[in-house]
Amino acid sequence: MTAGSPETPSAGATPSAGAKPSAGAKPSAGAKPAATERPAASDFIRERVQRDIEQGTFGGRVQTRFPPEPNGYLHIGHAKAITQDFVTAESFGGICNVRFDDTNPDTEEVEFVESILADIEWLGFHPANVFYASDYFEQLYDWALHLISNNLAYVDEQDGDTISAQRGGYGRPGIESPYRDRPVAESLDLFARMRAGEFDEGAMCLRAKIDMQSDNMWLRDPVLYRIRHGHHHRTHDAWVIYPTYDWAHGQSDAIEGVTHSICTLEFDSHRPLYDWCLDNLPLPYEQPQQIEFARLEFTHTVTSKRRLKKMVAEGVVDGWDDPRMPTLAGLRRRGYPPSAITTFCVEIGTARTNARHAIESLEAVVRRQLNAVAQRRMAVLRPIKLTLTNWPTNDDGTPVVEWFDLTNNPENPDDGTRRVAFTGNLVIESEDFALDPPPKFFRLSVGREVRLRGAYLVTATDVVTDDDGNVVEVLATYDPETRGGDAPDGRKVKSTMHWVSVPHSTPLTAALYDRLFAAEVPGEATGESLDDLNPNSRELLTGCLGEASLADVEGGQVVQFERLGYFAADPDQPGLFHRTVGLKDEWAAIQRRQQKA
RNA sequence: AGGGGUAUGGUGUAAUUGGCAACACGAGUGAUUCUGGUUCACUUAUUCUAGGUUCGAGUCCUAGUACCCCUGCCA
Numbered sequence A: 001m002t003a004g005s006p007e008t009p010s011a012g013a014t015p016s017a018g019a020k021p022s023a024g025a026k027p028s029a030g031a032k033p034a035a036t037e038r039p040a041a042s043d044f045i046r047e048r049v050q051r052d053i054e055q056g057t058f059g060g061r062v063q064t065r066f067p068p069e070p071n072g073y074l075h076i077g078h079a080k081a082i083t084q085d086f087v088t089a090e091s092f093g094g095i096c097n098v099r100f101d102d103t104n105p106d107t108e109e110v111e112f113v114e115s116i117l118a119d120i121e122w123l124g125f126h127p128a129n130v131f132y133a134s135d136y137f138e139q140l141y142d143w144a145l146h147l148i149s150n151n152l153a154y155v156d157e158q159d160g161d162t163i164s165a166q167r168g169g170y171g172r173p174g175i176e177s178p179y180r181d182r183p184v185a186e187s188l189d190l191f192a193r194m195r196a197g198e199f200d201e202g203a204m205c206l207r208a209k210i211d212m213q214s215d216n217m218w219l220r221d222p223v224l225y226r227i228r229h230g231h232h233h234r235t236h237d238a239w240v241i242y243p244t245y246d247w248a249h250g251q252s253d254a255i256e257g258v259t260h261s262i263c264t265l266e267f268d269s270h271r272p273l274y275d276w277c278l279d280n281l282p283l284p285y286e287q288p289q290q291i292e293f294a295r296l297e298f299t300h301t302v303t304s305k306r307r308l309k310k311m312v313a314e315g316v317v318d319g320w321d322d323p324r325m326p327t328l329a330g331l332r333r334r335g336y337p338p339s340a341i342t343t344f345c346v347e348i349g350t351a352r353t354n355a356r357h358a359i360e361s362l363e364a365v366v367r368r369q370l371n372a373v374a375q376r377r378m379a380v381l382r383p384i385k386l387t388l389t390n391w392p393t394n395d396d397g398t399p400v401v402e403w404f405d406l407t408n409n410p411e412n413p414d415d416g417t418r419r420v421a422f423t424g425n426l427v428i429e430s431e432d433f434a435l436d437p438p439p440k441f442f443r444l445s446v447g448r449e450v451r452l453r454g455a456y457l458v459t460a461t462d463v464v465t466d467d468d469g470n471v472v473e474v475l476a477t478y479d480p481e482t483r484g485g486d487a488p489d490g491r492k493v494k495s496t497m498h499w500v501s502v503p504h505s506t507p508l509t510a511a512l513y514d515r516l517f518a519a520e521v522p523g524e525a526t527g528e529s530l531d532d533l534n535p536n537s538r539e540l541l542t543g544c545l546g547e548a549s550l551a552d553v554e555g556g557q558v559v560q561f562e563r564l565g566y567f568a569a570d571p572d573q574p575g576l577f578h579r580t581v582g583l584k585d586e587w588a589a590i591q592r593r594q595q596k597a
Numbered sequence B: 001a002g003g004g005g006u007a008u009g010g011u012g013u014a015a016u017u018g019g020c021a022a023c024a025c026g027a028g029u030g031a032u033u034c035u036g037g038u039u040c041a042c043u044u045a046u047u048c049u050a051g052g053u054u055c056g057a058g059u060c061c062u063a064g065u066a067c068c069c070c071u072g073c074c075a
Helices: A044-055 A076-090 A110-123 A133-149 A160-166 A184-196 A245-256 A265-279 A305-313 A328-334 A338-347 A359-373 A548-552 A586-596
Strands: A063-066 A095-100 A130-132 A153-156 A205-208 A223-227 A241-243 A260-264 A289-293 A296-298 A355-357 A375-377 A383-388 A402-407 A417-422 A425-429 A449-452 A457-465 A471-478 A505-513 A538-547 A558-561 A565-569 A576-582
Touching: A044 A076, A044 A260, A044 A289, A063 A076, A063 A245, A063 A260, A076 A095, A076 A110, A076 A260, A076 A296, A076 A328, A076 A338, A095 A110, A095 A133, A095 A245, A110 A328, A110 A338, A130 A133, A133 A153, A133 A184, A133 A205, A133 A223, A133 A241, A133 A245, A153 A184, A184 A205, A184 A223, A205 A265, A223 A245, A245 A260, A245 A265, A260 A265, A265 A289, A328 A338, A328 A576, A338 A359, A355 A359, A359 A558, A359 A565, A359 A576, A383 A457, A383 A538, A417 A548, A505 A548, A538 A548
Parallel strands: A063 A095, A095 A130, A260 A289, A296 A355, A375 A558, A383 A471, A505 A576
Antiparallel strands: A153 A205, A205 A223, A223 A241, A383 A425, A402 A417, A449 A457, A457 A471, A505 A538, A558 A565, A565 A576
């Protein structure tokens, strides 16, 4: 049960058109929930596809693929490639498949296959098919035989270091292997015995016979097959020789009927090799074309798989889905709407310029989308007591409880209202009170009147301090005439603040996040080490109090804590909220400016 | 050193292919607002440099500069 299992289109059985996976192209990834519209994009890739369609190349057909190696978790950088692949296809009515480039048994695991598939679905894309390069191993082997027979490949018995040394250098010639001109029959025999498992890893390999003097290193007799005795996650122990990326990729594209093989810039020196392989094979298929674009990188963000792995291994984060991680799993836990990610990927456009985007611009899209859909709630993260000294009591001596209907989302009236309880026993945000208010501070201080959102206008009258002089409680009076938050005499207040009635509150823990790396370009100075990690990237706030309805938020849901930001309920731990992203904070900006002045 | 690629506001992309440099984000100013949120208005450019062709150049030509990628039996 190795290559060419019946449900896959491998093994060169069928000629051209019939060979492409017919599989009912799913409607389109765009057909997802509302408010997730991705804007239309035009970029140099789509212009080129457009031209191919007009010229009738590939019979007007468009097919792309996203080809991950299942050796790790997907991150934000992959999201760009995924979006590019799927959107390019779908905007021309074509299809996009996922193909796992699983040609290296040493690094690949089923766990990663599953997480990758889940992440792609989460982004809102539905691959027409899921393929595996390992399904084509038999066909790839046959084609290697064809190459050898045509004197275009040979078995080299030198070790890796020797081959590497003979490759030469930039501007310096390569040296041909002494095995380069061995008889075809000898290579054929050796290659068969490689497959049969007669040799150790590294004992020999199959090399293409191209040009040891080429300016392009990938054309200096690249290795096509190597011996690996490890266990493959899919073909198990059926094979001990494995094709390299270069021998597998283009042919896999061709087998599947890919028309435009979109990849990142660093592969552009492979393109001549990609074409060489296809040119020298008796392909019953149209020849796919590789197109490269610049990968997506962000400031303060690491997308090197090596470093990400290291962070997980050394425990500086909680795992691949730590909300600080740039992995899709991490962003999901953090509360990023998938459509914000794909929208961003489309909006930034596609070019061949290496660029590093400000992470803030991604956050801006997240805010924009969340603002439209996230329901508003009140939660006090750093509480300070606010006691209304003139709050009435019932006849039996218990405090009066009033209920207010608060708007769930002013941006979306259809979301309705919720009931929130109000008493004289309140908490407010401690930074909303100042004993000695700085300039432009509009919030509460003694003698000043502010609005408690949706409830009453209150005036601070006094404070209670502890032995050290810290304010532990603010005393205030409310104006009974201002029920709902408006004064009949029309007087204005400069600030509206969120609040929670203590007897009606639910306890919460809030995780606030800062950049994982303080440096704009992480690793620039420190390389692979984790020395430049921001030690304060997470601030865990316990003892937060939220309005009662916050106890009902389902895991994964994102709400706006009014005036504080968007918070995602942790899927596993009830009462834990991750701050997805803060609101724009004008007051913080004012303070920053005052500091500078 | 050889080859390949790329240069447009603080950032990222556009520019009907030779015809008024546009959009988004950020930043700033002001207005609106029961979230210092949202929304609205305005402000923010010697198109890498130097020459050249042209009535006209981000776009074409010449020379230069900077950055990225390529010497895995990784992908």
